[in-house]
Amino acid sequence: xxxxxxxxxxxxxxxxxxxxxxxxxxxxxxxxxxxxxxxxxxxxxxxxxxxxxxxxxxxxxxxxxxxxxxxxxxxxxxxxxxxxxxxxxxxxxxxxxxxxxxxxxxxxxxxxxxxxxxxxxxxxxxxxxxxxxxxxxxxxxxxxxxxxxxxxxxxxxxxxxxxxxxxxxxxxxxxxxxxxxxxxxxxxxxxxxxxxxxxxxxxxxxxxxxxxxxxxxxxxxxxxxxxxxxxxxxxxxxxxxxxxxxxxxxxxxxxxxxxxxxxxxxxxxxxxxxxxxxxxxxxxxxxxxxxxxxxxxxxxxxxxxxxxxxxxxxxxxxxxxxxxxxxxxxxxxxxxxxxxxxxxxxxxxxxxxxxxxxxxxxxxxxxxxxxxxxxxxxxxxxxxxxxxxxxxxxxxxxxxxxxxxxxxxxxxxxxxxxxxxxxxxxxxxxxxxxxxxxxxxxxxxxxxxxxxxxxxxxxxxxxxxxxxxxxxxxxxxxxxxxxxxxxxxxxxxxxxxxxxxx
Amino acid sequence: xxxxxxxxxxxxxxxxxxxxxxxxxxxxxxxxxxxxxxxxxxxxxxxxxxxxxxxxxxxxxxxxxxxxxxxxxxxxxxxxxxxxxxxxxxxxxxxxxxxxxxxxxxxxxxxxxxxxxxxxxxxxxxxxxxxxxxxxxxxxxxxxxxxxxxxxxxxxxxxxxxxxxxxxxxxxxxxxxxxxx
Numbered sequence: 001x002x003x004x005x006x007x008x009x010x011x012x013x014x015x016x017x018x019x020x021x022x023x024x025x026x027x028x029x030x031x032x033x034x035x036x037x038x039x040x041x042x043x044x045x046x047x048x049x050x051x052x053x054x055x056x057x058x059x060x061x062x063x064x065x066x067x068x069x070x071x072x073x074x075x076x077x078x079x080x081x082x083x084x085x086x087x088x089x090x091x092x093x094x095x096x097x098x099x100x101x102x103x104x105x106x107x108x109x110x111x112x113x114x115x116x117x118x119x120x121x122x123x124x125x126x127x128x129x130x131x132x133x134x135x136x137x138x139x140x141x142x143x144x145x146x147x148x149x150x151x152x153x154x155x156x157x158x159x160x161x162x163x164x165x166x167x168x169x170x171x172x173x174x175x176x177x178x179x180x181x182x183x184x185x186x187x188x189x190x191x192x193x194x195x196x197x198x199x200x201x202x203x204x205x206x207x208x209x210x211x212x213x214x215x216x217x218x219x220x221x222x223x224x225x226x227x228x229x230x231x232x233x234x235x236x237x238x239x240x241x242x243x244x245x246x247x248x249x250x251x252x253x254x255x256x257x258x259x260x261x262x263x264x265x266x267x268x269x270x271x272x273x274x275x276x277x278x279x280x281x282x283x284x285x286x287x288x289x290x291x292x293x294x295x296x297x298x299x300x301x302x303x304x305x306x307x308x309x310x311x312x313x314x315x316x317x318x319x320x321x322x323x324x325x326x327x328x329x330x331x332x333x334x335x336x337x338x339x340x341x342x343x344x345x346x347x348x349x350x351x352x353x354x355x356x357x358x359x360x361x362x363x364x365x366x367x368x369x370x371x372x373x374x375x376x377x378x379x380x381x382x383x384x385x386x387x388x389x390x391x392x393x394x395x396x397x398x399x400x401x402x403x404x405x406x407x408x409x410x411x412x413x414x415x416x417x418x419x420x421x422x423x424x425x426x427x428x429x430x431x432x433x434x435x436x437x438x439x440x441x442x443x444x445x446x447x448x449x450x451x452x453x454x455x456x457x458x459x460x461x462x463x464x465x466x467x468x469x470x471x472x473x474x475x476x477x478x479x480x481x482x483x484x485x486x487x488x489x490x491x492x493x494x495x496x497x498x499x500x501x502x
Numbered sequence: 503x504x505x506x507x508x509x510x511x512x513x514x515x516x517x518x519x520x521x522x523x524x525x526x527x528x529x530x531x532x533x534x535x536x537x538x539x540x541x542x543x544x545x546x547x548x549x550x551x552x553x554x555x556x557x558x559x560x561x562x563x564x565x566x567x568x569x570x571x572x573x574x575x576x577x578x579x580x581x582x583x584x585x586x587x588x589x590x591x592x593x594x595x596x597x598x599x600x601x602x603x604x605x606x607x608x609x610x611x612x613x614x615x616x617x618x619x620x621x622x623x624x625x626x627x628x629x630x631x632x633x634x635x636x637x638x639x640x641x642x643x644x645x646x647x648x649x650x651x652x653x654x655x656x657x658x659x660x661x662x663x664x665x666x667x668x669x670x671x672x673x674x675x676x677x678x679x680x681x682x683x
Contacts, residue, residue: 359682369679370552438591461551462675464591464600465668 009071009128011120014095015081016052016064018106024061030090031062038065041080043073064093071098071124072132078117085110098123126159127169134173138217142180144170175216183218188226199234201227275308279315283322291327291346328394333383336360338391345395350453351444357388358458372459374476382484389481392454396446402481405451409478416471419478423451425469439463509533511560518568523628523637526568530561531640544645547672555680565638572630573637579677581605581635582670591667596654599665607633608642610662619654622661642669 015038017030031051039049044067052064069077074096081094089108094116096103101123105116121129133155137148144152156166177183190212194205201209206227213223282304286297293301305315324330327346330338341360344353362369364384365376372380385402392401405423412418420426425442426435439460443452457463459473509532517526535542537557538549545553558575565574585601594600603609603620607627610619623643627636643660645653655663 362679363683368555369683371548438594440591461547462668462671464586464671464675465594465666 009098009124009132010068011071011074011124012066012068012095012097013077014052014064014066014093014097016054016093016095018063018091018093020091024056024059027056028062031064034084035065037080037084038067038077041073041076043076044069070132070136071129072136074120074124075117078113078120082110082114085113096120096123121159126161127165130155130159130161130166131169131173134169135217138173140219142183142216142218142222143174143178173217177216180218180222183216184222184226187213187216187218187223188230191223191227191230195230195234199238200231276310276318279304279308279310280318280322283319284326287319287322287326291323291343328391329387330391331383331387333381334364336363336384338387341388342391345391348395348446350446350448353392354444354454354457357392357454360384360388361458371461374472377459377473377476378480380480382487385481385484388454396453399446399450400448400453401451402454403485406478406481406485408451409474414475414478416474419474420469420471422449424449425452425455425467436466436468438465439467442467508536511564514561515564515568518564521568521630523573526565527628527638527640530565530638531644533557533561534641544649545641545669547668550641550669550672551676553673553676555683558677558680561638569630569637572632572634574635575638575673575677578602578606578635579674582674583678586674594665594667596664600667600670602635602670603665605633606635608636608639620660620663620665623659625661641673642666 015034017027017034019027019030022030035049035051038044047067047069050066051062052066053060054063055061081092084090085092085108089110091106091108092113093104093106094113096116103116103120103123105113107113130152134152137144137152141148152166152170156163161169175183177186187209191209194201194209198205209227210220210223212218213220279301283301286293286301301315301319304310305312310318327342330342332338338360341353341356344356361372361380361384364380365372367376389402393403396404398404405419408422409419412422417426425437427437429435439455439457440463442455443449455467456469456473456477457467459469459477460467509529511533514526514529514533517529531545534545534549534553534557537554538545538552540549562575566572566576571577582600582602585605589601599609608620610621620643623640626632626639645655645659645663650659650663653660653663653666655661660666
């Protein structure tokens with residue numbers, strides 16, 4: 001902090017103890033007390049007191065102090081010295097010097113010392129003394145209180161200054177901003193300008209502002225408080241803005257993240273779709289040549305399935321769908337599994353396929369595997385009959401299957417007996433067995449007559465003695481099948497009558 | 503014709519435990535008849551083809567258990583299937599019966615062979631010394647007077663007559679179908 005002391009002239013004080021009766025130790029002790037006493041004065045707390053020494057025989061003894069102080073401290077310093085003398089009358093030399101003028105007094109009486117006050121004050125130009133007082137008042141408060149005004153008025157009269165002179169001095173001391181409020185306002189405007197440039201203020205800037213405050217005679221505490229107020233407000237504002245910006249940034253980030261996530265998901269789905277397609281293609285290639293993949297290919301599929309993280313169930317469904325696409329669907333209305341039938345037909349194992357057909361049909365109605373009578377035949381579900389027909393038809397190029405049988409039934413004008421002969425299930429009536437053939441004598445190969453297979457063994461109580469299908473059953477079943485074909489429930493992958501007979 | 507007493511599986515089990523094979527055979531026929539709601543007479547091929555699987559399984563379990571796998575429907579079916587594989591039904595004639603009938607010892611093995619006359623029922627071997635699958639037999643032997651005559655018998659059931667492959671095959675086929683259920 002820079003103090004503008006030019007207005008208050010400095011006085012040089014020298015205080016020396018001259019007690020010849022004292023031992024050097026005593027003298028030193030008293031000099032130290034004097035030093036501490038003066039230093040304890042509030043005005044002199046920051047003033048450097050220089051110790052004075054003198055030669056006593058062989059030893060150098062501290063016996064006084066020297067210091068500089070503003071003229072307006074004169075009264076208080078002298079009063080403190082007077083107090084000391086009253087307390088303990090020691091022979092003391094006091095020298096007060098202002099410029100070339102020097103005032104010295106040596107005494108041990110307080111009254112005598114007090115009497116030099118007038119003389120000392122005369123050392124100082126009255127205007128400068130008044131100004132010093134004025135400055136001191138203004139420095140503490142930033143403005144003049146009524147009590148201070150009164151004190152100054154008394155001082156003016158004592159110094160013999162004219163009221164005009166005093167007013168001029170006041171105007172200079174107070175500066176252009178007379179009241180604390182005005183000073184504060186001005187300082188604040190400067191502060192705001194500085195804060196607009198940088199916030200918080202740098203050390204150097206603040207020192208400049210401190211100087212402004214000093215020059216304004218604005219108390220430092222007021223200036224600091226103003227600064228902190230503003231700084232706080234700015235910080236609050238900045239914090240609010242920062243929070244707002246952060247929230248905005250977070251929101252933006254969130255939406256960006258969401259968009260990214262959505263995109264990623266889409267890509268994943270896309271990638272997933274590709275993987276599934278790839279797997280499907282692989283299954284298709286393998287199943288192209290065989291109904292069920294051999295171990296080696298099964299291993300390949302399993303590896304691919306694990307690599308692409310496809311659920312075993314899903315993979316199985318996919319495989320089954322492709323198999324149905326390639327080898328005929330095996331849908332059932334009653335959960336009967338036709339995969340074995342398809343496999344047998346695919347392998348051209350006609351006898352086994354015929355047995356499996358019986359197995360499937362007997363299971364369909366759930367009559368404890370009893371042979372079907374006409375009533376039961378009417379209840380065979382069309383979907384299943386069409387599935388069976390479609391499989392037989394596909395693997396025999398239309399030679400076998402219900403559709404082929406129905407076609408023959410129509411060709412013989414719906415005469416059951418002729419139908420039985422046409423499909424070669426009944427031999428010549430004039431034979432030993434009256435035309436009835438044992439089941440074993442039927443033909444289970446691809447060159448069997450049209451409609452020869454599948455047999456309707458599921459309506460026979462016995463087979464070895466003779467495969468006997470009654471004419472009533474022929475009538476019933478063919479009628480039922482015709483109804484089923486007319487319904488055309490599922491889209492069949494192959495035309496039913498793909499291969500013409502004759 | 504006297505109404506068939508209402509036999510139960512328990513009766514059959516007791517008789518079989520006591521090795522009363524002939525009585526057990528009669529009760530077996532009674533149980534089969536009851537299962538298809540027949541009061542008397544013979545079991546036709548259709549009757550056999552519609553025989554409830556549970557009845558067949560229950561009776562068979564008792565017979566095989568009591569005879570240590572010597573008698574019972576399942577024993578007969580196994581033999582039948584094995585032998586049927588090499589048999590051509592077209593060659594069936596009174597002089598060439600199904601090989602099963604011979605294997606289970608149902609034919610009169612008197613000279614001159616190979617005539618396919620069936621033994622009279624009382625001459626069957628009702629002991630464990632009989633050939634495997636020999637029993638139960640009455641389900642096959644019991645014929646009406648007219649049926650007996652038709653198969654070359656003397657109105658005395660199966661005895662003295664020829665084989666009736668339809669009936670035999672019907673039960674065997676039934677057993678095969680039941681085992682697939």
